[in-house]
Amino acid sequence: METKELLVEIEALEKEIQEKKSKLVELRKSVPRAEVENYIFKDPSGREVSLLELFANKDELIVIQNMGKSCSYCTMWADGFNGIYHHIVDKAAFVVATPDSPEIQDAFSAERRWQFPMVSTQGTTFKEDLGFEKNGYQHPGVSTFQKNEDGLIFHIADAPFGPGDDYCSVWPLFDLLPSGQKGYHPKRKINKESDFDLTNNIAIQVNHQHEAVKFYTEVLGMKEDWSNALESKLTFGGQNFYVEQSEDKKVFFELAVKDIHSIKEKLLNHGCIVTKEYHEKSLMIADPYGMNFHLFERA
Secondary structure, three states: OOHHHHHHHHHHHHHHHHHHHHHHHHHHHHOOOEEEOOOEEEOOOOOEEEOOHHHOOOOEEEEEEOOOOOOHHHHHHHHHHHHHHHHHOOOOEEEEEEOOOHHHHHHHHHHHOOOOOEEEOOOOOHHHHHOOEEOOEEOOEEEEEEEOOOOOEEEEEEEEOOOOOOOOOHHHHHOOOOOOOOOOOOOOOOOOOOOOEEOOEEEEEEOOHHHHHHHHHHOOOOEEEEEOOOEEEEEEOOEEEEEEEOOOOOEEEEEEEOOHHHHHHHHHHOOOEEEEEEEOOEEEEEOOOOOEEEEEEOO
């Protein structure tokens, strides 16, 4: 077949696929809505949050049915959503739901620098009821919901995730390469040029915590997540700021590593000092040049 004929056939097939996709969208919308219960989850801070609360000020909600930290494929899908999250929330509420514990979610989302909200489905039948857990096995995908003025929640549609789908941009891009998708397996390491990964956690020490939090929220527009007598957690553009009451006024970044023992030895040999040791896999470090950071070993 000549090149011109091939291009004509490609164009016709692309049109046919787009028409079938449009039909699939309409078919999904035509399925009768089903009311669902107001499930209770936990957020990465361990606080209870209901399905209804996840809508925030929106009437529509997108829930990513993520399999959790153990799945590098699900991690890659979530990395993609992170880049367009600020666009998505202009239209609908968005949350990633995993079976991991809140503690694992908190650490992993910081390591990945994710800015979207997450909930843990541990102890719920949410994934099973929606068809994303079968016989004890997790399945990835997405569910959408709508709420009405009476606070009732309706399940609208679902779609599965997998290599080649429409929800992860790497696959159609790879399909345009001569080698296609062959041999590719996603890796969780972000900074492949370094042993260190910078998380989205920053701690700042202030001498007037209450006044500082008021300034950061009311003037700079940060969002207060929680506060106690000595510390507050604020979020801003996907960055977490831990505002701590202290006269030292230091700023601490956070770095994740694969092997903290070898990294600790390397840092000490280059003049760094350990300023605090929470446990063998979690240290506070000061380098000789003025940078302070929390160093931890990723699980």
